[in-house]
Amino acid sequence: MAHPLRQDARPVVDASTTARGSRIDLDGVSRRYRVGEVTVTALEQVDLHVDEAAFVVILGPSGSGKTTLLNLIGALDVATEGRVRVAGQDLTAASRVERARLRRHTVSFVFQSFNLFPGLTALENVQFGADVAGREHPREAAAATLAEVGLEARAAHFPHQLSGGEQQRVAIARALATGNPVLLADEPTGELDFRTGVAILELLRRQAEAGTTVLVVTHNREIARVADRVVELSSGHVVGDGPPPGGRAPVSELHW
Amino acid sequence: MRTRGLFLRWTARDLRRRWLLVAAIALVLALGTGTYAALIGSSDWRRESNDRSFALLRMHDVRMTLSEGLTADAGVLADAVTRIPQAGQVQDVAERLVVPTLVDVSGPGEQVLVPGRIVGMPVDPPVDLLHVTSGQGLRAGDPAVVLERSFADYYDLPDAGTLRVAGNRAVSYAGHGQLPEYFAIAGGGGGSFTTEAGFGVVFAPLETAQQLAGAPGRVNEVVLRLAPGADDEEVAAALEDELAGRGLAGTAVVKGEEVVYRTLYEDIDGDEQFWRIIAGLLLAGAAFATFNLTTRVVEAQRREIGIGMALGLPRWRLAIRPLALGLQIAVVGVLLGVVVGVVTGRLFGGLFRSLLPLPVWEQAFPYATYLQAAALGFLLPLLGVAWPTWRAVRVEPVEAIRVGHLAARGTRLAPLLRRIALPGRSWHQMPVRNLVRTPRRTVLTALGIGAAIATLVTVFGILDSFTRTLDDFDAETTTSAPDRVTVQFTDVLPEDAPQVAAVSAAPQVGGSAATLLVEGTARAGGEEVPLALSVRDMAGGLWRPTVTGGDPADGVVLSEVAARDLGVAPGDRVELDHPQRSAAGVTRATTEVVVAGTHPGPIRAVAYLDRSRAAPFGMAGLVNVLEVSPAGGVTQDELTRALFEVPGVASVQAATAVTDSFREALGAFTSVLGVAAAITLLLALLIAFNATSIATDERAREHATMFAFGLPRRAVLAMSMVESALIGLLGTGAGVGLGYLLTRYTVEVQLHRTLPEFCMPAVVSPTTVGVALALGVGAVALTPLVTLRQLGRMDIPATLRVVE
Known part of the structure; x- marks a missing residue:
């Protein structure tokens, strides 16, 4: 199989922006779905501007539109109205190929249910991220990233041989191994126990401090305490935006 | 209970959602069972038609023909x-x-x-x-x-x-x-x-x-x-x-030994053996595929079964939905099987009618055979769903509902998986890993394809064997004077008879060689083989056969297969029963003769004796066949037409007429086998299509994850195609191997039993292997292309959210 990315491996964003996170801008963004005869509005006139290397928590109850927001930023979905810009690229009019390219070189995902490839070892799952992003020496990069999340000893294990927390750390390592400037995490601690969840948040926090723009979607208000900024959604509208009440707390102070 | 209605509605909803899959799996089953019934059932109506045709025309019981x-x-x-x-x-x-x-x-x-x-x-x-x-x-x-x-x-x-x-x-x-x-x-x-x-x-x-x-x-x-x-x-x-x-002197033949009578009935027996192999393979392929596909569909429901268990539903009620799937496939499969059986039966009936236009053709639907196949066709999908259902309801609910229970499941091959590391990108590993990760389904899918390919190789292998034999025979017949013709006289004549001279002296004739062709029987060690003995000049003449083993002038030269059947080798002696001319007329005599050698010709009966040794047989100086080559500038057709007009000439035909006739017959045979080959191909593609279709559903989340990371659709598709190609390669490898063995069995055992007069080696040509690879690997590898649209329209966020 030839490398499917070789011809378009050039990142779509400027190298200077990828080095230390990327800016995200949403202006008047709406997303509506047709479900049979009914139109469901997931997001309505959302304006959001995120600086580079920020650690932002999108908070809201189930059905508030937070995952839809993440999908629009991650170029998995297209807005019905408004404009979405990530790392300087306007996604509103982007083609399928352009959006795929942005996912390869600008954003990376961490999912609630990990979505690791069961046929690949932990190291290979991480390498997948590096491979897709077209990084040089992907295996070495993957090994280093896996070590960064403390799983170098588990490199040769398959997902089913890892605990839930370890699987999520591999998923984060896979996202980090891309070297992309934006990291999108959808309920990354949703399926984890407290201790493991805290460890994961610590890891994500460190990424932001290292320069990656990190957006974490959660319904857990406690998690929002470690963010630089909390954007609260309700019924598709932004109902709150600012630093966490009482200021940013260290991860060690979290309880849930 | 109210839940009964709920489960029925749920089942109906399931069917509406996956009717295409149900129909496709049922069609796989129907191809196996319907073709089985049509092929095996053909024996009954062919026998019935033979019986009634021979009875209608009051066929003789004994025929006595003078020498x-x-x-x-x-x-x-x-x-x-x-x-x-x-x-x-x-x-x-x-x-x-x-x-x-x-x-x-x-x-x-x-x-x-x-x-x-x-x-x-x-x-x-x-x-x-x-x-x-x-x-x-x-x-x-x-x-x-x-x-x-x-x-x-x-x-x-x-x-x-x-x-x-x-x-x-x-x-x-x-x-x-x-x-x-x-x-x-x-x-x-x-x-x-x-x-x-x-x-x-x-x-x-x-x-x-x-x-x-x-x-x-x-x-x-x-x-x-x-x-x-x-x-x-x-x-x-x-x-x-x-x-x-x-x-x-003459020979009396009883009805059972009449070539046509015997051939028509033995053909049915021989064909039945052959059809049993073909039908068995098709049925096995369909069985593997049905079992595999239904199992996979039900395994995808295991988590739902676990949820039901957690909610306290009795196990038998939880089994309703998967069993209903099996029942749907079984019913549709049986119904479609009748259609396939009838259509295939009519197709075969039409071909047989045109090949063998008997006065009476009675083609009844083979109910008994079909019921056997239908019973199997009904049971297979039920077994296919019963197995995973039984496994699903045996586990603890907490196990069944755990996220990733299926997807992240390990196998005993995990250590092996770790060692399989291919060079290149990480996704290059996936096709091989996916196959090793699920060995049972890989093997079942490959076996389904393998059975279909084995059928194809067997069918084409038999044709290859015929073709190779005819090619070799043609080459042997045309080693010299390739355009010669064989002139048969209406009577046995002295060499200096005017009819012989008239042919030899015709201006269109370039050269001629006298031959006496008589029928006889060779006996040795309690075995006997009928012979067509050609008494000819083994040292000269226009053409002579390739002889191995000794000096052809020393005695009789038998075909290799006749020598094998008689258990003799060059130097051994056989008893030769033959006509003998004397003043009292023509009588039959038995003379002991040395086997001088063997020739490689495929027709067992053909034997040669040098004219110098004809005297002890009472055949010296006699001729009834003249081999004639055309004079310079005269074509074979011109020579044939010229000799047609010579008095005393019974027939004139090209030296290659035998192989030409065989090729003609082979053409008709090919059309019958072509039907089996077409069904086989359809079955292999359907199996591959269904497997791909189900695999696409099973791997939807993996594919969505790849898309989320920006992997292009063509890369995901290429992975699926490589995986399909690998399964196809496994199946085709097994199929070609099994097909070769079955070709050997069919040609060397079955055909030799029903057609002992004809001998041929079992051959599977490179072309057949190439066709098998093209279909089994190439076509199967392309089946993921049918999912191209499905992949393109995938709702990535929704798929990523779905828990299996």
Whole structure:
């Protein structure tokens, strides 16, 4: 199989922006779905501007539109109205190929249910991220990233041989191994126990401090305490935006 | 309980959602069961048709034919019948005059000049009735003849017209018809082989035949019908003895030994064995595929079953949905199987009718065979769903509902998986890893494809074996004087007879070699093999066979397969039963002779004896066949037509006529096998399509994850194609291996048993292997392309959210 990315491996964003996170801008963004005869509005006139290397928590109850927001930023979905810009690229009019390219070189995902490839070892799952992003020496990069999340000893294990927390750390390592400037995490601690969840948040926090723009979607208000900024959604509208009440707390102070 | 209605609605909803998959799996099943029923069931209606056709025309029980060149006054043979001790058991008798000839039915723009036979018979015989298929039959006082139906049909001849026979004599024909011995044209006599295209039979009133043969008032054959319970072998032996005592040597053949009668019934047995292999393979392929596919569909529901268990539903109720799936597939499969069975049966029926136009064809639907296949077809999908359902309800609910329970499941092959590391990108590992991760489904899918490919290889392998044999035979026949023709005389003649001289001296003739062709039997170690013995110049002549083992002039040269069947080698001795001419007439004699060597020809009966050794056999200086090569500038056709007009010439045909006839017959055979091949191909593609379709559903989340990371659709598709190709390669490898073994078994065991007169090696050509690879790997690898649209329309966020 030839490398499917070789011809378009050039990142779509400027190298200077990828080095230390990327800016995200949403202006008047709406997303509506047709479900049979009914139109469901997931997001309505959302304006959001995120600086580079920020650690932002999108908070809201189930059905508030937070995952839809993440999908629009991650170029998995297209807005019905408004404009979405990530790392300087306007996604509103982007083609399928352009959006795929942005996912390869600008954003990376961490999912609630990990979505690791069961046929690949932990190291290979991480390498997948590096491979897709077209990084040089992907295996070495993957090994280093896996070590960064403390799983170098588990490199040769398959997902089913890892605990839930370890699987999520591999998923984060896979996202980090891309070297992309934006990291999108959808309920990354949703399926984890407290201790493991805290460890994961610590890891994500460190990424932001290292320069990656990190957006974490959660319904857990406690998690929002470690963010630089909390954007609260309700019924598709932004109902709150600012630093966490009482200021940013260290991860060690979290309880849930 | 109210939940019963809920489960029924749920089941109906399931069916609405995946009716295409249900139909596709059911079609796989139907192809297996329907084709099985059609193929195996064909034996019953073919036997029934044979029985009724032979009975309708009151086929003889015994036929006594005088040795070549011998005739007797009309009434002598019938009188001999009344003198045998078993005369009281004879119900009907008819005398005939059967002589070889050439038949010319050339019309404007088409030259048709073929060897043939005139069968002179009573106009209204009590035995061996002439079945008139078009035009008029034989009539008293009318010299018009009737043309054999298959020959007439092949050349699309009108119901009435004029033909010419040897000696360039014009004869009117008034219709087309059949006699039991000519239901199938399989032999031109003398161990040769021909088809309806190359052999013209003319049924004539006895007086007309006598006149055309220049033998007024003479006959050379008598046919008898015996009373029920009579011993035909005893009657045949007594008749041979009675006539031998009158100096009229000949051979009596009982009905069961008549080539056509035996072939028609043995063909059914042989075909049935062959169809059992083909049908068994198709059924096995369909069974593997159905079991595998239904299992996979149900495994995808295991988490839902676990949720039901957690909610306290009884296990039997949880089994309703998966079992309903099995039931749906079973019912649709059985119904579609009837359709496939009927369509395939009609297809085969039509082909057999055209290949073998019997007077009576009774094609009944093979209910008993179909019920066997249907029972299996009904059980398979139920078993396919029962197995995973049983596994699903055995686990603890907490296990079943755990996220990733299935997707992240490990196998005992995990250590092996770790070692399988291919160079390149991480996703390059996935196709191989996916296969090793799920070995049972990989093996079942590969076996399904493998069974279909094995069928294909067996079918084409048999054709390859025939083709190779004919090619080798052609090469052997044309080592020298490739354009020579074989001229057969109407009688056995001295070498210096005027008829022989007339042929040799014809201006179109470049060279000639005298040959005597007689029928005989070789015996050794309790075994016997009928022979067509060619007494010829083994050191010179226009052509001589390749002989291994010794000096061909030392004795008889047998075919390799005849030597094998007799258990003899060069240097051994065999007893040769043969006709012997003396002043008292032609009698039969047995002479011991050394096996001088063997020849590689595929026809077991063909044997050679050097003319220098003919004297002890009473055959010195005699000739009934002349091999002739054309003079410079004369074509084979021109030579044939010129010799047609020479008096005393019965037939003229090219040296390669035997292989030409075989190729003609092979063409018809190919059309029958082509149906099986087409079904096979359809089955392999359906299995691959279903497997791909289900795999696409199973891997939806993996694919969505890849898309989320920006991997292009073509890369995901390429992975699926590589995975399909690997499964195809596994299946094709197994299929080619199994197909080769089955080809060997079919050719070397089955065909040798039903067609011992013909010997051929089992061959699977590179072309067949190439076709198998192209279909089994190439076509199967392409099946993921059908999911292209599905991948393109994937709702990535929704798929990523879905928990399996």
